[in-house]
Amino acid sequence: MPSKVVVITGASGGIGRACAIALSQAYPKDGQDLVLVLSGRREAELQATADACKQGTTVELVTGDVSNQADVDRMFETVRSKYGRVDVLFNNAGIDLLSATPIEDADMDKFRQVLNVNVMAAVLCTAAAVRVMKSQEPKGGRIINNGSISSSAPRPDSAAYTVSKHAVLGLTRSTSLDGRKYGITCTQLDIGNAQTDMAGYLSKGSRQADGSLRPEPVMDVKNVANSVVFIVGLPAEADVLHLEILASGMPFVGRG
Template sequence: MDVPNTSGTSDRKVALVTGASRGIGRAIAIELARVNYDVMMNYAANREAADEASVAVRAASTREGVRVATCQANIAEASDREELLQKTRQQFGRLDLLVNNAGIAPEKRTDLLDATVESFDQLLDVNLKGPYFLTQAVARWMIEQRTSGEIGDYHPAIVSITSVSAYAASPERGDYCVSKAGLSMMTKLYAARLANEGINVYEIRPGVIATDMTAGVKEKYDRLIDAGLSPIKRWGTPEDVGRAVAAIATGMFPFSTGEVINVDGGFHLRRL
């Protein structure tokens, strides 16, 4: 689903959410629409899911004439990233929030000693290289928008969705853990670099969330959660993560940058 081209800037805040067709990204887009953002929803291949999600996002907005668009782009590819931003510029004219959400798990969980270069490359390309360079391009655009002074009261932000795997070692999916640890460092780097440019940068670190990604390991996590994996004994929902992004998007953390927000039912607490 596309929206008609609109040139120039408007007074409406715009978010770009990667991987917004399903799961956590879809819920983030919905929560952003609820707090009056227009949303560019990126996806990789699943057009049907993206179209369905865009209808839900539109329905979530209370704003008259909310603008929602979808854009297919593989964030691991430089040319796709460029096109995604070009389309965002053409269709919305401004950008206030980037949410680096798109990510993949390894096709197969494999012991560290049998792990393959192919899986490592694929995971690092999508989960780290893509967001790293998308953030770079977005940061340049945000600085340009800020310098031009065309948008009044402009407080852009960048959010990346990492995982408890950024610090919890799972030797049967080392590539995923390394990619998320890298993304976590990326947040610190951009937070340090962009503070003087008026751009705050945040990391949201989800625990076990019920989505397509975790559907194949549902029974395992049912057991672990029941046994007390996290102090709050339930699966996380995509909405739990969406609401945390909405809190950032509505400017609730103006004096915080490089901050990690755990959305994990307390998984990160060390307990005795």
């Protein structure tokens, strides 16, 4: 049985690292080995993720910026030439540079940077993955996009991040539709309040719609990782278009 090749962007910490570790622990499965291709900008942190994966897992580290076309092309050419296929792409890389910033006060260079990393990186990686997935044998594959509950319900003063995650939702639906003829599925994974460096402040106090500052429930990032393991392990006949995983009791429905 050929190895399952999984590409994870933003794997140098947070959700990406947790998912890489969980996947390494879940395989071999049903006689199938795993190849993890981990992408990130911070080489030392990327290596730390690899070191935390289960011993014996094949891990390929690709340092680079996935919002840069040349870096994306280099990564997928490395994967194609060394392993011959891509079974799963997890578009996980993302930033939030303008949290709690009203749009009228936003630094538009930072706004563009959020869109570039959160949207264009996913676009570039999706395009590259589809090229491989539709030409490999057997053809097909699975793409998972790290959305956010902000793709449907924004936080106050978070226009840049919210716009970017709404765009990711559009990418997910377009990829799901256009990938059908190639056996490519696409999942939007919308996460609410996972305990990471990026979202850890929420347990101390987050701005609410009424202007108050209140602590919010958070959940262990392992819950997100287990969700990714589930999606990656599905047979080709099954698709998950949209999955929301939230910290219990967090303000989301109605947003406070």
